[in-house]
Amino acid sequence: MISNLESYPVSKTKENIDVSIWRGDATGGDFVLYVVPQEDSQTILDVVYYVQRHLDPKLSYRYACRVGMCGSCAMMVNGKPRWTCRTHVQTVLDGNTVTIEPLRNLPVIKDLACDMSEFFDKWREAEAVFHPTKTRDDEIEPISPDSAKRQAAAAAIECINCAVCYAACDVVEKNPKYLGPAALNRAWTLFNDVRDGGQRARLRAVAGDAGCHNCHSQQGCSTYCPNDLNPTLSIAGLKRATARAALKGEI
Amino acid sequence: MLGVRLYLAQRLSAFILAPLVLVHLGVMIYAIQGGLDASEILSRTRGSLWWAAMYGLFVAAVSVHAAIGLRVIAHEHLKLGGTGLNLFTWGIGLLLLAMGGRAVIAVTL
Numbered sequence: 001m002i003s004n005l006e007s008y009p010v011s012k013t014k015e016n017i018d019v020s021i022w023r024g025d026a027t028g029g030d031f032v033l034y035v036v037p038q039e040d041s042q043t044i045l046d047v048v049y050y051v052q053r054h055l056d057p058k059l060s061y062r063y064a065c066r067v068g069m070c071g072s073c074a075m076m077v078n079g080k081p082r083w084t085c086r087t088h089v090q091t092v093l094d095g096n097t098v099t100i101e102p103l104r105n106l107p108v109i110k111d112l113a114c115d116m117s118e119f120f121d122k123w124r125e126a127e128a129v130f131h132p133t134k135t136r137d138d139e140i141e142p143i144s145p146d147s148a149k150r151q152a153a154a155a156a157i158e159c160i161n162c163a164v165c166y167a168a169c170d171v172v173e174k175n176p177k178y179l180g181p182a183a184l185n186r187a188w189t190l191f192n193d194v195r196d197g198g199q200r201a202r203l204r205a206v207a208g209d210a211g212c213h214n215c216h217s218q219q220g221c222s223t224y225c226p227n228d229l230n231p232t233l234s235i236a237g238l239k240r241a242t243a244r245a246a247l248k249g250e251i
Numbered sequence: 252m253l254g255v256r257l258y259l260a261q262r263l264s265a266f267i268l269a270p271l272v273l274v275h276l277g278v279m280i281y282a283i284q285g286g287l288d289a290s291e292i293l294s295r296t297r298g299s300l301w302w303a304a305m306y307g308l309f310v311a312a313v314s315v316h317a318a319i320g321l322r323v324i325a326h327e328h329l330k331l332g333g334t335g336l337n338l339f340t341w342g343i344g345l346l347l348l349a350m351g352g353r354a355v356i357a358v359t360l
Contacts, residue, residue, distance in 0.1 A: 213257070
């Protein structure tokens, strides 16, 4: 029988990492130090998983796909928001240590798990939902991939809802009502969807007191987006669109 | 839709301010070549409708632009909101307009 174990990555180092993980809940908490063996190609999620399986089964955190698609596992790593399943330990180690915290700007449920309710509530507040204009009995509307609107939507569409941009945004920190980069980015993709019938309501929603005009274009969202999206650019597009609509008296 | 109106007002005031700041700096650098005292400045600006119009527009644009900018800072850092925030914005705008207007009148009338 031929073993396929040789094809698996095997540790060449076996050194230890000092991992500080924030433990607590909505009432408060503190960092707890764990020592985790270092492995090749080890991700931050692997480290958290190791702690929960081998050192402290009460550690709470959230993940699902482990391949950068579901957007569940984002955490603060050495003070920066990251998708932990695609963040290699070697790329973020500070000496021999790494700190892991729950995402910034969101209420903590327990340990590394945040309450994402307000994040997703804001998607609805921004009218970041599709308003269909046809039924299933109508012909499918052809959309040219080369059209300017489709290209604008395509540039912003690959959001995985991980809330990294939301955690990176200083405006959200200072103004908790602000809709945030993810919801506004999604609103921008729908603004560029010619099939959508809710444009006026959407422009009204994103032009409100908590809307796109709060953005200072600091580009924290664009800097940390794991999918290399540029929500700042999407928000700038919404600012122009709402300004035009306001001048025309449409909103 | 106050946010959109404030956004437009701040962009429009910036659009006005950009060339005026350049004119102001350019004239200042040009005028002081070889020395210039207050009486010489006043002799050129007093009675000049052009200078009154330029600096009058400058002051008006500054009042709008700075008031909106400070409004954001007051909202985010001092947590001001509602009526208090509106009073703060109008207060800053009117204060800058009064101080700037007084200076323009003193130099050009």
